[in-house]
Amino acid sequence: GSDSTADDGNSGPLKIRVAYGPGFGSLPVVIAAEKGYFKANGLDVTLTEGLDLAAYLGALGAQFDVVMGLPPGILQASGRGVALTVISGLNRTDAAHVNNPVLTKDATIKSAADLAGKTVGVPTLTGISADAVRYVVRQQTGKDVKLVQVPPDAMADQITAGRIDAAVSAIPYFTGVESRGIRVLDDVVIQAVKLATGNKDDSALLGAFIATPSYVDKHPEVATAWRKSLQQGADFIAANEKEARAILQQHAKLPAAVAANAPLPNFVATTSAADFQPFVTIGETIGSLRKTPDLGTLIHQEK
Amino acid sequence: MTTAVPRRQSRVRGAFVFGLLPLAVLLGCWQFFVPADSRAFPPPSTWPGALAELSAEGSLIPAVRTTLVTFLLALAVATVLGTALGMLIGSSRRLERPLTPVMDFFRTLPPPAMVPVLALLLGTNTSMAVTVVVLASLWPILLNTASERRNVPPVRMEMARSLGLRWSERVFKVLLPSLAPGIMLGVRVAVSIALIVTLLVDILGTGEGIGRELMLGQQSFKPATVWALLLVIGVFGYLLNGAVAAAENRLMRKWGRRR
Amino acid sequence: MTRTHSLPGAANPVGVAVVVVAIVMWQLLVALRILDYSFLPSAGDVGGALWQLARSGELLDSVGHTLLVTLVASAIAIVIGVAAGLALGMLPLVHTFSMASVDFFRTLPVTAMIPAILLVWGPTAEAEIIAATYAAAWQIVVNTTGGVRATHPRLLDVARTFGLTREQTVRKIVLPAAMPAILVGARLAIVSALVVAIVAEMLINPAGLGWGLVQGQQALQPGVTWAYAVTAGILGYLLNAGLMWAARRMPGGRVPSSSGTSAA
Amino acid sequence: MSVELMSADGPRQILRDVNFTVGAGEIVGIVGRSGTGKTTLLRVLGGMVRASSGLVELHGRADNLPGTVVTVFQDYGNALLPWRSVARNVSLGIERGLGRAEREQRVADVLRLVGLEGRSSDHPWQLSGGMQQRVQIARALAVEPRVLLMDEPFGALDAITKATLQDVLLRIQAQTGATTIFITHDIDEAIYLSDRVFVIAGSPGSLIVQEPVDLPRPRTQLETREHPRYLSVRHALAEALREETA
Amino acid sequence: MSVELMSADGPRQILRDVNFTVGAGEIVGIVGRSGTGKTTLLRVLGGMVRASSGLVELHGRADNLPGTVVTVFQDYGNALLPWRSVARNVSLGIERGLGRAEREQRVADVLRLVGLEGRSSDHPWQLSGGMQQRVQIARALAVEPRVLLMDEPFGALDAITKATLQDVLLRIQAQTGATTIFITHDIDEAIYLSDRVFVIAGSPGSLIVQEPVDLPRPRTQLETREHPRYLSVRHALAEALREETA
Ligand SMILES: Nc1ncnc2c1ncn2[C@@H]1O[C@H](COP(=O)(O)OP(=O)(O)OP(=O)(O)O)[C@@H](O)[C@H]1O
Ligand SMILES: Nc1ncnc2c1ncn2[C@@H]1O[C@H](COP(=O)(O)OP(=O)(O)OP(=O)(O)O)[C@@H](O)[C@H]1O
């Protein structure tokens, strides 16, 4: 594919179409666009923001060149034979960067394991949080948990109204819920990853970007440039948190208090097969992953 | 309109089967012209397998049951409520004018936006699901009934009053049968809306039922499952509408309205 | 007894009063903490958010986008739907060989097809229009078919005796006779188009009211979310009123107020 | 009493200062040109239209007991229920109160009276115009009303059926003593049946003549019409109707 | 020609072996008891019902040119378009071909003929029964048909309006030479208007009498009815109708 690079390479930056989900997690993308990192790295990026990541993944290679994905979804798609390559990571959760805590008012619930038999709200029925809760409960109690889809912003209300026993929240929706008498428990995804790796790992990849292998073959520079841009974005956030938060506030139209105080995830643009291994274990255990993809070829290797 | 009665009957039955011709043609073209490894449009021959897989997991039957219960309950409530309200609104300008803006407003609230609110107020249970579905599928029945009500010849109601029929008799013996064609039309439209919204509530609200399987299929990249489920839903809609259409046909024949 | 049927949409003080009462009730329920949810803001908060959005011009942009999509989709749906409904209602052969398929296709949830639509048309306004048109057209098809088939046989005798051509019969007899049913279909269709456009905006094409709703959610600003939802409702009402207004002004297409005869 | 209805250009007065009293058991025929307000008058009497001034009293009461005043409508096409068979259309007014057997008997009886005994399971749209009108008459007779209002009841019938039904009406009325008010365009019919004939004329319509018909009862189609008083009443009515036109 | 229609219990023969020829410009009145198939016959002639055996030819052709054969229906209540004003109902058949001014002129003319000149902007449900029927007649006259079929056209009208419209019909027919076939329950009307009177009788109905009425034209309400031939025709027809009952 070096000939095709020559095509576009001479005539300015490469046009790529990217789709991603909105929110705190994708801040580096916003920053990279805002600060011109994409352009500086030779990419002319058209961004599409939207909720249905699965639909975006389905349109990969047709309507989009690069899309955001969450590890369980990426593994499932790959296992189903969708040709894809992970070209970058995005954000991570760890003890210092709690992303998906369990919220509850129920005094009997002390940890995720106590959710057995309870009704638990999750942002989407197939996402990371759903898989994690189900896995933790299954591993620790052998029982099941009833999951219902609740928009994250309505979780606190649903708990208060007694409609659900607990919920798995996400940044920034658990900011300030303590004032309403809701307890914020541990991050259930970290817990699941710990269980899945026998406590070897206590941090998890939350988001990544993928492209089709043929696209990466044709434009080998894209993966590198994309990763570099995101890393620059992450670095900028680390160095200029205030400004980054201001940009986020501007972009997502957040109230000042939320933008200033909500915790930020840990942004890391690189990733490896090891990041996906816990999710393979989780997926296989709870039955959401039927065919295990080849992790060796899943991650883009720079040639 | 003369000797058509026996033919009419067979026409109805014929329509029930032959009416699937366009669908069959579409599926045939799909099977033969879309590449077998298409990611978004897997050929129909792969669908039964996907369905069998789902059924083997034991999730198909309970899902169908959940969806059916919500759907049928909601459709029944919507029919009764829509008919009653439509009758009121259609018979009185004094009621119609003040209610129209509110109704048009609520009609437009997208069900996905209603689900969280009603989940808050009612909980994520069947009654919430039924409420959402009723709120979405009520309108065709209500509007069609109201429109039909305005078209009932005044002589007919005067006749009923003149014969000394009681209020309940006037409603059940004269008014309701007069409105039946409109109600039927409304139900036919409502059936599909109710089914679609039931699936939506499966996803957003109760997290059970065919809607959930559909979304799981979609999010875990099993397009064959998705299309197979759509086929199941479509067939269900087709059977249900066939039943409504048969009832409607019988009715219209009695009315002497069918050509 | 007057049977002149003036349609809603004209100045309607009572209707407005009911809306005002509803808003006041809402405000009271929240103020008295009977409804005490952060997710359910008070009418005042929503009004404030609405005002903010209006001032910044965001509201106008969103409304403009969604309105355009809805109008285009509704117009296409009405044209296609009425034509198909006439064919299904008047031609027994067409009815026999496709009504069951119509019943099949119109039960398919658009939301499930949105990914497929995205794949073909991309995250664009066209994709939204396609989805909205798909959802809206069926309602008109079914209502038109029903209305046409319920036309009183004597009216068709009249058409025949005056030697009206097929086209004239449709235009002068069948369409006006079915008009009440078609109008109901159109009212349902416009709302469907609007709702599906909003859902498509939430899922695949970030623009318009749907995306505004999502952003409100993402931004922990229920006021904004509700401001967009309320705007959607108002838009629905106005679209309806506009439709009825247009129907009354259609050339030669006075909405029949009574299919029956004189009470005289 | 006066009546106004809405028309394209504002309210239009239909009836002006129509005042009369009908005795219990009396038969009154109303004649008058097309559009003078005869149907409207009957609608006021039947409680279907409110008079803009004045009131209607039945036995000194302003409200009707259900089933006591029954109307046979001019527009039979819309007054029958298309989804009910002939028999079930006729039984509509007597389904409450009456036992099943008695009801079926009564339906069979009135259908025989109007000559439709063989058609009880047909639907209205399978009947000829005249038959539909007869179904309507049978339905009214079935409830045995105290006051019977009829709008051109025999207009759609041939001479023989008409004569038969006229005599049926007279016989039943003599049995039940029902007060009967009917509209007709046939002066002969009006005289043959009535105790008094009213002429409505003008626009807005007013009651210009209340002609007593003091012919002996029981009446017969042949003898009554040859009675000298018959001819003089006929003359007076024809005069009144003609004058109005001139 | 014979006709069968479906009833509750299988096909029922309505008309049997009805055969006749009507000359161009002729006026034929059809009389007969209620339910003998007169309306059905007219529907066959108007092409609304297909005969189960036999055929209808117009000037030697089996298919009608549009607008040449026009029917006035018995149930005026269902035959008028409720969403159109009186004037627009009347113009229904002449909206093609005719210029706007000429059309409006013609509508005004026929409305004047039937005495409804002031009601052109009203809607059908604002009219009395007789007025609605007149609108239907005006609508048929407006197209100036070559064959005019009328089902009890003057049944809902009072004597004076009826006489007026009868003369209007005769005058127009004389001008246009339209072949006219009408159903009536009024023997006098049948004779006064027709060149021949048909009697349909029995069940299934058959054509039992075709009585020529060789009265001179133009006819007038007073003179014609005193003509000796008038009385003899009337006698013959009354006989035929009575016999059938016996
Ligand atoms: N609903 C209505 N709205 C307005 N005007 C009406 C209405 N009903 C009747 N009219 C008018 O009232 C007048 C009297 O009508 P009505 O039906 O009482 O006449 P009628 O004497 O019964 O005539 P006919 O013998 O032709 O039936 C007519 O001019 C008619 O147009
Ligand atoms: N659509 C139909 N289906 C079945 N039978 C019918 C239908 N229309 C009419 N008939 C029957 O055909 C016979 C003749 O009806 P038709 O209407 O021709 O009578 P008619 O001579 O016009 O009577 P009238 O003077 O009462 O109007 C009747 O017995 C009637 O019940």
Ligand SMILES: [Mg+2]
């Ligand atoms: Mg009248």
Ligand SMILES: [Mg+2]
């Ligand atoms: Mg007839």
